[in-house]
Amino acid sequence: ALVVSVVFDDEDGGAHRSHGGAGLTGTESGVSCRNWPRGYNMDLTRFEEMKRYVGFTGEDLRLLREHAASVRPHFPAVVDDFYARILASPPLRALIADEAQVARLKQTLARWLEEVFSGEFGAEHLALRRRIGRMHVRIGLAPSFVIAAMDVIRRQLATAVASGPI
Numbered sequence: 001a002l003v004v005s006v007v008f009d010d011e012d013g014g015a016h017r018s019h020g021g022a023g024l025t026g027t028e029s030g031v032s033c034r035n036w037p038r039g040y041n042m043d044l045t046r047f048e049e050m051k052r053y054v055g056f057t058g059e060d061l062r063l064l065r066e067h068a069a070s071v072r073p074h075f076p077a078v079v080d081d082f083y084a085r086i087l088a089s090p091p092l093r094a095l096i097a098d099e100a101q102v103a104r105l106k107q108t109l110a111r112w113l114e115e116v117f118s119g120e121f122g123a124e125h126l127a128l129r130r131r132i133g134r135m136h137v138r139i140g141l142a143p144s145f146v147i148a149a150m151d152v153i154r155r156q157l158a159t160a161v162a163s164g165p166i
Contacts, residue, residue, distance in 0.1 A: 047126055061119045067161050068117035074160035075113045079106050082153060095139050108132070113153075 083102055086092045096102060115125060
């Protein structure tokens, strides 16, 4: 199992929907942040609730760490494919300023992959996820694209685990 925390909230904890951004709406995924309680944001308690909800256990954590070494060599290909897909999609490409930004985003994704397979999901990890979630809201990226992107990564990582080390 791969637990991904995506947080869409503002500085005072109020949740917001994503608006605009290449004609995409925050309700496109069928789930609206509009009805979330005021003050909802991801903290360690809520993250633990999410892990229980999806059935993420100590065994999953053990498996992440166990497969880290064999999956790590696949990270560059996962990252390159991820951004190739984004750049091939006109509405998503429109959200990216230039090649320098793509290079920075690739580094961020590679660091995230390292974090996921380290199994360290503490307050610092959640704070960074919150910052990235806020940026997604700010640029108007619909949650449906974030969910789809995570599925692309999940499938690529499952293939990497199945194929073993390079």
